[in-house]
Amino acid sequence: xxxxxxxxxxxxxxxxxxxxxxxxxxxxxxxxxxxxxxxxxxxxxxxxxxxxxxxxxxxxxxxxxxxxxxxxxxxxxxxxxxxxxxxxxxxxxxxxxxxxxxxxxxxxxxxxxxxxxxxxxxxxxxxxxxxxxxxxxxxxxxxxxxxxxxxxxxxxxxxxxxxxxxxxxxxxxxxxxxxxxxxxxxxxxxxxxxxxxxxxxxxxxxxxxxxxxxxxxxxxxxxxxxxxxxxxxxxxxxxxxxxxxxxxxxxxxxxxxxxxxxxxxxxxxxxxxxxxxxxxxxxxxxxxxxxxxxxxxxxxxxxxxxxxxxxxxxxxxxxxxxxxxxxxxxxxxxxxxxxxxxxxxxxxxxxxxxxxxxxxxxxxxxxxxxxxxxxxxxxxxxxxxxxxxxxxxxxxxxxxxxxxxxxxxxxxxxxxxxxxxxxxxxxxxxxxxxxxxxxxxxxxxxxxxxxxxxxxxxxxxxxxxxxxxxxxxxxxxxxxxxxxxxxxxxx
Amino acid sequence: xxxxxxxxxxxxxxxxxxxxxxxxxxxxxxxxxxxxxxxxxxxxxxxxxxxxxxxxxxxxxxxxxxxxxxxxxxxxxxxxxxxxxxxxxxxxxxxxxxxxxxxxxxxxxxxxxxxxxxxxxxxxxxxxxxxxxxxxxxxxxxxxxxxxxxxxxxxxxxxxxxxxxxxxxxxxxxxxxxxxxxxxxxxxxxxxxxxxxxxxxxxxxxxxxxxxxxxxxxxxxxxxxxxxxxxxxxxxxxxxxxxxxxxxxxxxxxxxxxxxxxxxxxxxxxxxxxxxxxxxxxxxxxxxxxxxxxxxxxxxxxxxxxxxxxxxxxxxxxxxxxxxxxxxxxxxxxxxxxxxxxxxxxxxxxxxxxxxxxxxxxxxxxxxxxxxxxxxxxxxxxxxxxxxxxxxxxxxxxxxxxxxxxxxxxxxxxxxxxxxxxxxxxxxxxxxxxxxxxxxxxxxxxxxxxxxxxxxxxxxxxxxxxxxxxxxxxxxxxxxxxxxxxxxxxx
Numbered sequence: 001x002x003x004x005x006x007x008x009x010x011x012x013x014x015x016x017x018x019x020x021x022x023x024x025x026x027x028x029x030x031x032x033x034x035x036x037x038x039x040x041x042x043x044x045x046x047x048x049x050x051x052x053x054x055x056x057x058x059x060x061x062x063x064x065x066x067x068x069x070x071x072x073x074x075x076x077x078x079x080x081x082x083x084x085x086x087x088x089x090x091x092x093x094x095x096x097x098x099x100x101x102x103x104x105x106x107x108x109x110x111x112x113x114x115x116x117x118x119x120x121x122x123x124x125x126x127x128x129x130x131x132x133x134x135x136x137x138x139x140x141x142x143x144x145x146x147x148x149x150x151x152x153x154x155x156x157x158x159x160x161x162x163x164x165x166x167x168x169x170x171x172x173x174x175x176x177x178x179x180x181x182x183x184x185x186x187x188x189x190x191x192x193x194x195x196x197x198x199x200x201x202x203x204x205x206x207x208x209x210x211x212x213x214x215x216x217x218x219x220x221x222x223x224x225x226x227x228x229x230x231x232x233x234x235x236x237x238x239x240x241x242x243x244x245x246x247x248x249x250x251x252x253x254x255x256x257x258x259x260x261x262x263x264x265x266x267x268x269x270x271x272x273x274x275x276x277x278x279x280x281x282x283x284x285x286x287x288x289x290x291x292x293x294x295x296x297x298x299x300x301x302x303x304x305x306x307x308x309x310x311x312x313x314x315x316x317x318x319x320x321x322x323x324x325x326x327x328x329x330x331x332x333x334x335x336x337x338x339x340x341x342x343x344x345x346x347x348x349x350x351x352x353x354x355x356x357x358x359x360x361x362x363x364x365x366x367x368x369x370x371x372x373x374x375x376x377x378x379x380x381x382x383x384x385x386x387x388x389x390x391x392x393x394x395x396x397x398x399x400x401x402x403x404x405x406x407x408x409x410x411x412x413x414x415x416x417x418x419x420x421x422x423x424x425x426x427x428x429x430x431x432x433x434x435x436x437x438x439x440x441x442x443x444x445x446x447x448x449x450x451x452x453x454x455x456x457x458x459x460x461x462x463x464x465x466x467x468x469x470x471x472x473x474x475x476x477x478x479x480x481x482x483x484x485x486x487x488x489x490x491x
Numbered sequence: 492x493x494x495x496x497x498x499x500x501x502x503x504x505x506x507x508x509x510x511x512x513x514x515x516x517x518x519x520x521x522x523x524x525x526x527x528x529x530x531x532x533x534x535x536x537x538x539x540x541x542x543x544x545x546x547x548x549x550x551x552x553x554x555x556x557x558x559x560x561x562x563x564x565x566x567x568x569x570x571x572x573x574x575x576x577x578x579x580x581x582x583x584x585x586x587x588x589x590x591x592x593x594x595x596x597x598x599x600x601x602x603x604x605x606x607x608x609x610x611x612x613x614x615x616x617x618x619x620x621x622x623x624x625x626x627x628x629x630x631x632x633x634x635x636x637x638x639x640x641x642x643x644x645x646x647x648x649x650x651x652x653x654x655x656x657x658x659x660x661x662x663x664x665x666x667x668x669x670x671x672x673x674x675x676x677x678x679x680x681x682x683x684x685x686x687x688x689x690x691x692x693x694x695x696x697x698x699x700x701x702x703x704x705x706x707x708x709x710x711x712x713x714x715x716x717x718x719x720x721x722x723x724x725x726x727x728x729x730x731x732x733x734x735x736x737x738x739x740x741x742x743x744x745x746x747x748x749x750x751x752x753x754x755x756x757x758x759x760x761x762x763x764x765x766x767x768x769x770x771x772x773x774x775x776x777x778x779x780x781x782x783x784x785x786x787x788x789x790x791x792x793x794x795x796x797x798x799x800x801x802x803x804x805x806x807x808x809x810x811x812x813x814x815x816x817x818x819x820x821x822x823x824x825x826x827x828x829x830x831x832x833x834x835x836x837x838x839x840x841x842x843x844x845x846x847x848x849x850x851x852x853x854x855x856x857x858x859x860x861x862x863x864x865x866x867x868x869x870x871x872x873x874x875x876x877x878x879x880x881x882x883x884x885x886x887x888x889x890x891x892x893x894x895x896x897x898x899x900x901x902x903x904x905x906x907x908x909x910x911x912x913x914x915x916x917x918x919x920x921x922x923x924x925x926x927x928x929x930x931x932x933x934x935x936x937x938x939x940x941x942x943x944x945x946x947x948x949x950x951x952x953x954x955x956x957x958x959x960x961x962x963x964x965x966x967x968x969x970x971x972x973x974x975x976x977x978x979x980x981x982x
Contacts, residue, residue: 026904035900035901038897039897039901104848104849105838109838152906165804166807167803168802168805168936169805169807171936175937217804219807245804245807245808246811247811247815248810248813248815250810250811250814250819250820251807251814253820254806254810254820254840254844254846255804255807282962283812283962284960285959285962286960311659312659312660313656313659313660313736314657314659314660314663315745316657316660316710316742317660317736317742317774317775318745319741319745320737320739323740323741323742328741347600351744355745361642394644394666406529406530409526409548410530413517413518414517415517415643445662445663446666468776469774469776470775471773471774
């Protein structure tokens with residue numbers, strides 16, 4: 001375990017980095033990566049390598065890897081394919097440990113390129129050098145403030161790591177994540193995987209203390225046996241969420257022309273990853289929805305969901321979504337019923353979902369909070385889906401369309417400024433979550449999404465993720481529960 | 492047909508509305524509805540009915556329905572359940588045509604309530620009066636600037652109509668819609684449907700010139716035969732998108748306690764609605780994603796999708812999504828290949844998806860535009876999914892995190908301000924869409940979502956909808972294509 005950490009330490013925490021292919025021209029990939037490393041706030045030594053220039057982007061440039069003040073732990077190569085082999089030979093001479101080859105034009109385009117790739121690997125193997133790529137976008141390691149992606153993406157820092165055989169899809173995932181408040185720890189664009197494969201990185205991330213959740217976009221697997229044994233081991237340590245591309249003929253064809261790999265049969269893959277305890281994502285957004293849940297939530301002890309808020313038909317939607325995802329919506333215990341009878345209006349649903357009826361619509365969330373606590377106290381309930389109000393941002397938007405006189409009148413009412421009450425509600429729910437430590441996820445009524453609703457950001461920052469739909473809320477809880485089962489059965 | 496229009500005209504375009512239950516207190520539902528009608532800009536006569544007050548919210552109040560200056564075309568009742576029957580009797584005497592009963596406490600809570608409901612229907616039937624509700628939230632008719640929902644929601648105006656047995660779910664849908672730029676024409680919260688059922692409104696909306704797409708949230712159907720025959724007829728005239736609640740035991744139980752209806756068997760419903768040409772939504776967001784597609788796009792002639800942009804693995808994701816949804820990703824014709832060989836870089840994918848490789852990353856979208864046009868020209872391609880750049884908003888966000896000196900440097904490069912080029916690209920794509928009239932949908936690379944990207948709003952305003960994921964982009968096109976088949980087979 002510690003071996004793996006030591007092995008990859010100088011890749012993810014390099015003291016010195018050399019970038020080959022940076023120049024004065026901003027249209028060069030090397031320049032973009034150098035720029036990104038500077039912009040991202042990297043604190044180590046950074047050496048542009050260029051035979052013609054003495055200074056690039058304010059940094060001293062060096063003619064070759066032998067002239068740099070210290071040896072580079074990581075070399076990033078961004079030159080045309082035909083020049084790569086010579087540079088790899090230079091890296092070997094300079095006893096470089098890690099090389100990320102951004103350059104494309106190898107195995108993904110032709111047999112000739114594939115052979116070129118093999119020559120490069122040969123040099124690397126002989127010299128104890130590990131290669132990432134070629135045909136990749138670079139990497140991110142938030143711990144080291146290292147942002148070396150050719151698209152200059154600087155995602156929010158956090159505890160979710162990404163391995164992607166497609167740099168673009170990995171970037172999409174990182175962007176989605178940032179928008180959902182989910183930060184990235186390491187992001188490795190693994191490209192053609194001539195040397196280091198996705199499973200090598202999974203093996204490292206499994207023991208990496210800076211990674212809580214591993215996510216991967218996989219188009220093709222080069223060594224199926226090793227991939228499965230590594231991921232099964234990793235899944236016992238932390239959640240591994242996989243998005244598989246090329247699961248259909250059309251997708252496999254597209255993947256073939258993209259990374260030169262042949263996508264495996266969808267069914268075999270599906271059954272193998274589920275046996276290995278991996279969590280399968282349906283698409284790029286689902287992957288982040290799942291990562292958010294695994295990053296923020298405790299694992300549930302069973303499959304029983306308590307549902308509240310649940311104004312009107314939202315309880316129906318959430319119940320359907322739970323059932324479809326294999327979760328249970330159990331009856332309430334007599335004790336819970338009695339507790340709720342004491343606080344809720346006479347015609348409340350008297351069952352799970354706990355529909356608090358019109359209560360709370362005026363900004364008094366006492367009944368909602370009490371319903372949440374009763375469900376959390378109930379030993380028969382393992383987790384909660386709460387339909388939460390975002391009324392203030394709804395009315396703020398409505399007010400923009402009113403004439404000012406009417407808007408003033410509305411301001412004098414309960415609907416005028418529910419913001420403080422909604423924030424108070426959020427604080428109380430966070431308090432309850434901490435007290436009972438059961439997973440709670442929210443979906444919203446009122447204004448959808450998180451735009452402008454402070455209490456929603458507060459909830460997410462305090463481990464109560466909000467989902468856009470009843471389906472996604474139920475789906476992530478089901479995956480949490482399945483993973484919990486896997487851990488119990490594979491101790 | 493015109494009969495239906497005439498029959499419901501005074502409900503959706505009332506000259507006068509009376510609200511019973513409005514008072515000086517803002518905590519009353521009647522006051523909220525009255526307020527909302529004023530705020531929404533309703534131009535007709537508005538009569539608060541109240542025995543104690545002479546003026547409410549600046550309007551003259553009247554003691555009863557007989558005292559108003561003109562007869563109300565629509566009466567909205569928001570008083571406690573026990574007072575409703577007497578008011579219905581008063582409505583009958585005043586020869587009112589339409590009454591929306593917001594009040595709850597009827598069939599949804601008890602047998603006694605159910606009997607009360609039946610008494611009310613009896614009075615209505617005898618007097619040619621039509622009832623909406625009880626236990627509903629009100630209605631919206633954008634044509635009449637009529638916004639009479641108890642939650643004071645004023646959705647954006649547009650051509651999508653909503654019928655919802657749950658006012659909350661209907662409101663959720665309307666909110667999602669507004670956020671997606673989709674406007675609402677009519678929104679009917681149909682509640683317990685004691686008298687008027689969802690299918691009565693579907694029948695009207697089918698011939699309503701202000702409705703292009705019909706959407707409905709259905710928990711239970713009271714008259715299955717009529718529902719199916721009406722919706723089948725409606726589906727031949729315009730798309731009818733259905734979200735069904737209560738399709739599982741847990742959901743049906745929740746629906747039972749909510750609207751007093753018993754949810755039908757999911758399988759029977761599923762097969763019936765597909766035979767009737769209806770489009771089934773998976774959840775509240777899917778419904779709006781579908782409504783957006785049907786509102787904005789022409790129907791495709793076949794199932795063949797052209798994919799471009801498709802940087803790296805995004806082409807794999809989109810291809811998989813197309814296949815999974817029953818669409819085809821056909822090979823390119825020799826002619827198209829030749830055309831593309833002339834413009835794309837040497838190592839482009841030479842197949843569909845048309846991966847334009849790194850082209851465009853510097854803000855020159857000539858190759859992307861040309862690839863789109865070649866696919867539109869190809870007779871073998873029925874519709875397009877384009878992976879579109881939203882790089883400018885991505886870099887704008889990155890720049891916020893840089894020190895100003897670096898940000899200045901970036902500004903001088905192609906990455907500094909791609910906004911104008913992205914807008915120019917959008918204009919050209921819109922031009923192509925108009926020229927070829929094939930459906931085009933987009934997914935984004937760069938910053939996800941529509942936040943801050945002007946060219947994305949421009950595309951959507953010009954009938955090129957953008958979806959969050961490859962899955963949704965493919966799904967809506969597949970539903971479009973299936974509906975097109977239904978129309979051909981049911982002429």
